[in-house]
Amino acid sequence: EAGVAQSPRYKIIEKRQSVAFWCNPISGHATLYWYQQILGQGPKLLIQFQNNGVVDDSQLPKDRFSAERLKGVDSTLKIQPAKLEDSAVYLCASSLRTENTEAFFGQGTRLTVV
Amino acid sequence: AQSVSQHNHHVILSEAASLELGCNYSYGGTVNLFWYVQYPGQHLQLLLKYFSGDPLVKGIKGFEAEFIKSKFSFNLRKPSVQWSDTAEYFCAVNGGGKLIFGQGTELSVKP
Numbered sequence: 001e002a003g004v005a006q007s008p009r010y011k012i013i014e015k016r017q018s019v020a021f022w023c024n025p026i027s028g029h030a031t032l033y034w035y036q037q038i039l040g041q042g043p044k045l046l047i048q049f050q051n052n053g054v055v056d057d058s059q060l061p062k063d064r065f066s067a068e069r070l071k072g073v074d075s076t077l078k079i080q081p082a083k084l085e086d087s088a089v090y091l092c093a094s095s096l097r098t099e100n101t102e103a104f105f106g107q108g109t110r111l112t113v114v
Numbered sequence: 115a116q117s118v119s120q121h122n123h124h125v126i127l128s129e130a131a132s133l134e135l136g137c138n139y140s141y142g143g144t145v146n147l148f149w150y151v152q153y154p155g156q157h158l159q160l161l162l163k164y165f166s167g168d169p170l171v172k173g174i175k176g177f178e179a180e181f182i183k184s185k186f187s188f189n190l191r192k193p194s195v196q197w198s199d200t201a202e203y204f205c206a207v208n209g210g211g212k213l214i215f216g217q218g219t220e221l222s223v224k225p
Contacts, residue, residue: 033213041217042118042204043204048213056212091158095213100146102148102160105159106157107157108157
């Protein structure tokens, strides 16, 4: 069974530039999560989708971050414009449903903003 | 608001020592509980999970955890650690369909 795929693996951009991350979840998984993991901290939930609808985006800085999951499968997370403090690993995870199931994680995208 | 707290930021043990990592959460309803591990350079992997039933759950690589509902705790244990257990360990709680992580505990095992 293929795992959660993310791209790119690494990205370096200058502040005020824009960047997009892509995630392909495990086939059949209805729930998709985006997390931000700053060095030395635990993953912080940015946004959670159930199929193509948003379940929770309370921690998403909506003035600069956006995410979509148009067909209920792949998802993109965008940052525009980026700030230095956005430097982190962005993790995508998926699960069969929202409860009583485990989440599977991708390798993550390491973003460096200079 | 839902939250997860891990007691130790960095733990250093010698091989064969016993391990216990603390995890407490705050959420008023039914929860699913998890421990994930992240080995250097690898992605997060599930160690063990609790959904319901026996509060003592066993996971991979000899790890186990006990859910104590009255203490809102889900501590991770291993009787004898190995050098290969060196990694970062994350406790996670799913309350109401929202999966939240603790800040992580870095475990270093000296050979």
